[in-house]
Amino acid sequence: MLEEYRIVGRRASEIAASVERAVGSGELAPGQVLPPMRELAAQLEVNPNTVAAAYRTLRERGVIETAGRRGSRVRPRPASTARGSLRVEAPPGARDLGEGNPDPALLPPLDEAFAAATRAYAERPGMYGEAPVDPEFAALARAALDADGVPAGPVAVTSGSLDAIERVLVAHLKPGDAVAVEDPGWGSLLDLVPALGLRPVPLPVDDEGPLPDAVEGALSAGARALVVTDRAQNPTGAAVGAARAEELRRVLAGHRGVLLIEDDHGHAIVDLPLHPLAGVTDRWAFVRSVAKAYGPDLRVAVLTGDAVTVDRVLGRQGLGPGWVSRLLQRAVAHLLTSGAVDTDAVARSYGERRDALVRALKERGVEAHGRSGMNVWVPVSDETGTVARLLGAGWAVAPGARFRLAAPQGVRLTVSPLTAADIEPLADAVAAAAGPLRPMNYG
Numbered sequence: 001m002l003e004e005y006r007i008v009g010r011r012a013s014e015i016a017a018s019v020e021r022a023v024g025s026g027e028l029a030p031g032q033v034l035p036p037m038r039e040l041a042a043q044l045e046v047n048p049n050t051v052a053a054a055y056r057t058l059r060e061r062g063v064i065e066t067a068g069r070r071g072s073r074v075r076p077r078p079a080s081t082a083r084g085s086l087r088v089e090a091p092p093g094a095r096d097l098g099e100g101n102p103d104p105a106l107l108p109p110l111d112e113a114f115a116a117a118t119r120a121y122a123e124r125p126g127m128y129g130e131a132p133v134d135p136e137f138a139a140l141a142r143a144a145l146d147a148d149g150v151p152a153g154p155v156a157v158t159s160g161s162l163d164a165i166e167r168v169l170v171a172h173l174k175p176g177d178a179v180a181v182e183d184p185g186w187g188s189l190l191d192l193v194p195a196l197g198l199r200p201v202p203l204p205v206d207d208e209g210p211l212p213d214a215v216e217g218a219l220s221a222g223a224r225a226l227v228v229t230d231r232a233q234n235p236t237g238a239a240v241g242a243a244r245a246e247e248l249r250r251v252l253a254g255h256r257g258v259l260l261i262e263d264d265h266g267h268a269i270v271d272l273p274l275h276p277l278a279g280v281t282d283r284w285a286f287v288r289s290v291a292k293a294y295g296p297d298l299r300v301a302v303l304t305g306d307a308v309t310v311d312r313v314l315g316r317q318g319l320g321p322g323w324v325s326r327l328l329q330r331a332v333a334h335l336l337t338s339g340a341v342d343t344d345a346v347a348r349s350y351g352e353r354r355d356a357l358v359r360a361l362k363e364r365g366v367e368a369h370g371r372s373g374m375n376v377w378v379p380v381s382d383e384t385g386t387v388a389r390l391l392g393a394g395w396a397v398a399p400g401a402r403f404r405l406a407a408p409q410g411v412r413l414t415v416s417p418l419t420a421a422d423i424e425p426l427a428d429a430v431a432a433a434a435g436p437l438r439p440m441n442y443g
Contacts, residue, residue: 005022005027005028007019007022007034007035007040007043007044008044009044009054010044010046010050011050012050012051012053012054012057013054013057015040015044015046015050015051015054016054016055016057016058016061019034019054019058019063019064020058020061020063023063023074028074029074030074030075031073031074032073032074033071033072033073034055034064034071034072034073034074036071037051037052037055038051055072056175056176058072059072059175059176059197060175060176060197061197062075062194062195062196062197063075065194065199066176075194083187083188083190083191083401083402083403087099087398087399087402088387088391088396088397088398088399089396090391090396091391091396093394094391094394094395094396095394095395095396095417095422096396096417097395097396097397097398097413097414097415097417097418097426098396098397098398098412098413098414099398099414100234100374100375100398100412100414101296101414101416102269102291102292102293102295102296102374102416103349103350103374103416103417106293106341106345106346106349106350106416107293107294107295107341108294108295108335108340108341109340110295110331110335112334112338113331113332113334113335113338113340114331116330116331116334117327117328117330117331117334118327120330121327121330126325126326126327130326132156132157132314132317132318132322132323132324132326133155133156133157133323133326133329134157134326134329134330134333136330136333137157137329137330137332137333138155138157140333140336140337141155141302141304142155142304145286145288145302145304148264148273148274148276149274149275149276150274150276150278150286150304151276151278151279151284153286153304153305153306153307153310154304154305154307154310154311155302155303155304155310156302156303156304156310156313156314156317157300157301157302157303157323157324157329158287158301158303158313158317158324159299159300159301159321159324160289160291160299160300160301161263161265161287161288161289161291161301162188162189162192163301164285164287164301164303164313165189165192165227165261165263165285165287166192166196167303167313167316167317168259168261168285168287168303168305168309168313169192169193169196169198169225169259169261170196170316171309171312171313171316172224172225172259172283172309172312173196173198173224173225173259174197175196175197175198176197176198176199177198177199177224177225178198178199178200178201178218178221178222178223178224178225179193179198179199179200179201179223179224179225179226179227180201180203180210180215180218180219180223180225180226180227181193181200181201181202181203181227181405182202182203182205182209182210182227182228182229182233182238183202183203183204183205183404183405183406183407184205184235184236184377184400184403184404184407184410185205185229185233185234185235185403185405186229186233186234186235186263186265186403187234187402187403189227190403190405198225200405201218201221201223202405202406202407203215203218204407205233205236205238206238207236207237207238207239207369207371208238208239208240208241208243208244208371209228209229209230209233209238209239209240209241209244209248210226210228210248212244212247212248212250212251215248215251215252216251216254219251219252219254219255219258220255223258224258224259225258225259225260225261226252226258226259226260226261227261227262227263228240228248228260228261228262228263228277229262229263229264229265230262230263230264230265230266230274230275230276230277231264231265231266231267231270231272231274231372231373232265232266232269232270232292232372232373232374232375233265233372233373234265234373234375234403234412235375235377235398235400235402235403235410235412236369236370236371236375236377237354237369237370237371237372237373237375237376237377238369238371238372239266239270239272239371239372239373240275240277241272241275242273242275244275245275245276245277248277249277249280252277252280252281253280255281256280256281256282257281257282257283258281258283259281259283259284259285259309260277260278260280260281260283260284260285261284261285261286261287262276262277262278262284262285262286262287263287263288264286264287264288265289265292265373266292266372266373267288267289267290267292267293268290268292268293268294268341268343268346268347269292269293269343269346269347269350269373269374270347270350270351270372270373271344271347271348271351272371272372278305282306283305283306283308283309284305284306284309285303285304285305285306285309285310285313286303286304286305287301287302287303288301288302289301289302290332290335292374293341293343293346294332294335294340294341298328298331298332299324299328300324300328300329300332350373350374350415350416351372352420353415353416353418353420353423354370354372354373354374354375354376354415355370356420356423357370357376357413357415357418357423357426357427358370358376360423360424360426360427361376361378361427361430361431363427364427364428364430364431365431366378366427366430366431366434367379370415374414374415374416375412375413375414375415376412376413376414376415377400377410377411377412378410378411378412378413378430378434379408379409379410380400380409380410380411380434381409381434381435382409383399383400383401383409383410383411384399385433386411386430386433386434387399387411389432389433390411390429390430390433393429393432393433394429395426395429395430397411397412397413398411398412398413398414399411400412411434413426413430
């Protein structure tokens with residue numbers, strides 16, 4: 001079963017360390033099945049409870065996963081290996097479409113916003129003991145949420161969307177719990193879930209988001225949480241429409257104990273309306289970041305949710321960083337009130353580039369997806385070969401392995417670096433690299 005490698009140790013910590021060393025060195029490959037607990041206990045001449053404790057530690061560290069009667073196995077991608085490392089470095093002269101960054105030309109200047117924030121700070125410096133959320137920022141955030149139909153709830157501020165999602169998951173779940181996630185989906189989230197000792201359950205998606213039957217199946221099978229991207233899903237560009245939202249709400253109504261987390265990834269960069277799912281379950285959280293429209297380095301995200309969830313997040317945050325800089329919050333509030341970003345123009349700019357690329361690819365017989373946001377997902381039958389051929393043609397794209405659990409292969413192209421003149425040459429290169437593809441469900 002384990003070929004050449006032999007697990008050793010007498011104590012649970014030693015057994016866990018032996019497995020973890022082998023995973024790190026490659027002696028135990030992803031997907032490798034570990035011996036049943038009683039069998040390994042007999043080999044090591046220890047109590048089965050000792051092996052059970054070792055396996056529990058490995059699960060909590062995200063090194064292995066347990067699938068009922070199928071036993072325990074090394075995770076397909078150990079939590080210590082970030083999906084972000086699966087990148088293609090663009091050589092000199094190549095165009096980089098793989099990083100997923102916004103177009104710098106569409107980001108606002110920050111000097112006046114920070115000048116205004118520091119002027120306010122000079123009059124009233126931020127001190128210990130103050131509320132963690134700046135009142136003006138909270139009011140602006142809550143008004144925007146109200147306008148989009150997000151249910152009433154208190155507001156918290158976190159250091160980006162992933163920080164918010166992590167805090168919400170930790171507030172409610174325990175190691176070993178299952179979390180239903182989109183597949184393909186945000187690579188950082190797919191890394192985060194197992195790193196917290198949680199078990200990701202892949203959900204197929206189409207252009208309207210997670211498939212309702214798959215969500216029902218995952219929740220009925222015991223998933224304790226569901227994470228949904230409302231708009232500009234990364235990497236596929238999916239956006240939850242009105243009909244799909246209604247279907248998902250019906251599913252969630254039958255599972256009120258499930259924790260729902262929504263990430264409005266496309267806030268301020270898409271022109272599609274928001275159709276929130278929040279309010280159906282007893283525990284819910286809704287997250288939106290300023291990263292895509294105002295700049296990734298701002299590290300500010302708004303979190304709302306039911307009172308218990310937000311209270312737990314704020315309480316734990318208070319024992320760590322304490323709060324996200326109120327000086328930073330005031331700078332973002334200035335950006336919001338001064339109209340520093342023309343959100344309609346930004347959405348139009350990304351939409352024109354994205355739609356043009358999807359259209360050009362389809363004209364060449366290449367399936368492509370990009371309903372919203374700044375990314376286009378192209379299903380391919382040979383991911384590695386497609387990436388290599390595109391790199392040879394001068395285009396660096398993101399390999400789909402960064403975003404997949406069980407979904408078929410694909411590549412992600414970010415349109416933010418593109419001009420209108422780039423669309424046809426890029427479509428030609430993708431068509432040549434990917435070749436004709438038989439119809440397939442990329443979920």
